[in-house]
Amino acid sequence: MKKSLLMAATLALGCIPLAYADDVARGEKLYNVYCVQCHGLSGHGDGVNVPALSVQPRNHHDTAEMTARSDEELFKAVKHGGKSINKSVLMPAWGGNLDDDDIHALVSHMRNLCCRNGE
Template identity: 50%
Template sequence: MNHEIIIALLAAAAILAAPASGKESAEDNYTAYCTQCHGIHGDGKGINARDMSVQPRDHTDATAMSARSDADIFKAIKEGGVPINKSVLMPPWGDVLTDEEIHDLVRYLRKLCQCDHGN
């Protein structure tokens, strides 16, 4: 068997062995996991907000969102609200999203609020 065939077979095997789930887009992840509480417009008015003792963050609120660093937002998504002294109602998503997907979500949130940390 020549080397080209072996390489082609190895490449095919690698594709077949790869997990079916690839990286999802930030928008799709936001829709699937975040909008249940933060709302389809990111305004904190999701279908779950009605009976929550602490209302979900309005991601379009530039004042509130610019007060948080990217690192804090990353931590809140990955580990939940408690590690950054926020509500237990914000759960940890680290078992669902990869670090790369969470970084993408942080960038997506910055687009929603049209703000950066500190301004």
């Protein structure tokens, strides 16, 4: 019994990084479809639409700014738009296009950009 519990715990722990990596990869793909136009190919807030924007899009590599926001806030901003966190209307609400799993994957990718790439 103890052995099987140990096995289960080991397997579960082993799966966490894999699941996280899958989430980040999926988030990166979605980011390239829905976000790069404003946030930039590299995620530095320098997308092709930037010259038309009155507010600079968030630089997702900005560790200080990004760590000041919880995952829940990032999720809310993506799902319900910038207005929902008292930010710009230029950040649209994507909740009608993406499901919650998609948005969680995007948050994982943003966390990867800001805080796990050594920038």
